[in-house]
Amino acid sequence: MKEISFLNSRMNAVSMKETVALIKASIxxxxxFQHVVVNVAKLVNMQSDKVLHESVQACDLINIDGQGVVLGAKFCGHDIPERVAGVDLFHELIAMSEKEGFPIFLLGATQEVVEKTQEKVRQLxxxxxxxxYNDGYFWNDEEAVVDKIRKSGAKLLFVAITSPKKENFINKWQDKLGVNFVMGVGGTFDVVAGKVKRAPVWMQKYGLEWLYRVLQEPSRMFMRYLVTNSKFAVLLLKEKLVKKAKPKPKD
Known part of the structure; x- marks a missing residue:
């Protein structure tokens, strides 16, 4: 796995095809095998949230999800083959699991959404x-849900809970889950269930999914993205300046 260091974080510069092959081999x-994706918001939050930073860095594979991270890493001189979007990887892994006969477990979102997600997965x-499957509101009895997952016989666990809760939950219970692979999928269940519409393909291609979300929920998302993206821009400039200041190795 090709590894880079970017904004104080270790991450892997690998393609979707390579990612699926690595996960399949591990299972x-x-x-x-613990997996996570990083986007702009998560990278920014990792700078001040030590627990989140440790949980992400403890993962075996750290994919680059957000197009902003791809472009930012390239701006700082890193070679990134492509963006590996969490929702796309979810579908790729479900297809692989169907072909190989690997049982899966769906954890997170509301009861209604997780039920619709499993129905949609069965259709596709x-x-x-x-x-x-289980909803994501189990914090009064985490052990019971962990026990349910372990007894299910699942090999892959998909966790649709917001950051940093999902990363910290996975890191805390990984030894007792009884699965071979865990992936945090954020809002993927909302998309699969049809609760949230995904941006058109052309917007995904040009890294404008954030803009699509702002247009859908302007009052809630505008300030969030403005603050996060501004902080990311400052971090990028600092990273670029530090890299330029480092002396080049002599031949």
């Missing part, structure tokens, strides 16, 4: 084995 070996992938 076949029967070893625990008729022979996939859904070992179980």
């Amino acid at each position: 076949e070996k029967g070893v625990f 992938y008729p022979t996939v084995i859904i070992a179980g």
